[in-house]
Amino acid sequence: MMFPNGKTFRHPRQNPPTAGNPCTSAKKVKKAYCFFLLALSCSATQAQQISLNLQKASLPKAIAEIRKQTKFDFAYNNELLKKASPITVNIKNGTIQEMLSKMFADQPISYEIADGIIILKEKKTNKPNNQTPTQTPTKKENIQGRVVSENGTPLSGATIQVKGTNFITSSDSNGFFELPDQYENEIIIISYIGYTATETSSKNAKNITLYTNANRIDEVSVVASGYQSIPKERATGSFQSR
Structure with missing residues (x-):
């Protein structure tokens, strides 16, 4: 209702006007919905069940089997696969997490799942805290x-x-x-x-x-002058023996 002075009367029960741009609100709702679908998709992907029975198989063969049964893909360095030991695993209707945990338990390789891709990396080895430090050889004294x-x-x-x-x-x-x-x-x-x-x-x-060597002393004579003691063979001139 509008009064003659141009002011508008609003009934108390009527909703207040909506602030902001309607298009902006719609974009926010759409964005949140996309995030929800993405999270739901990732959750469904990781919840896929897989059955695998391998005896001393190579890692490339195990990767090929997982690709056949799931929508997961792998990212890795070919040199890294050469370090892997033969894989023996037997699991039925397990999740991808269970499968990967058993596959890489004793391998020098770790894994990470991101957006449907299983990324393989070299496993970092931590030195135990109680490891005895290398001792420097003690230098001997003269x-x-x-x-x-x-x-x-x-x-x-x-x-x-x-x-x-x-x-x-x-x-x-x-x-x-x-x-x-x-x-x-x-x-x-x-x-x-x-x-x-x-x-x-x-x-x-x-x-x-x-x-003291007594025999050696007996060989020493005193020169007649009495000022010097020298061996007999080195003395010249006359001398007296004791």
């Missing part, structure tokens, strides 16, 4: 040793040779010496002028004692 006299005096310049090899070293001013770790189980020969040479295991090189 062999340390020392040469002293029977009185505990360090012998500087003592010769240390690894028996049966050409390796030779000498002790420092404090009697210490060092051998490479590769000689840890070898026999070493320790010698020093005026002392009896000795042999011992490199494992016992920590503290080596050399003893």
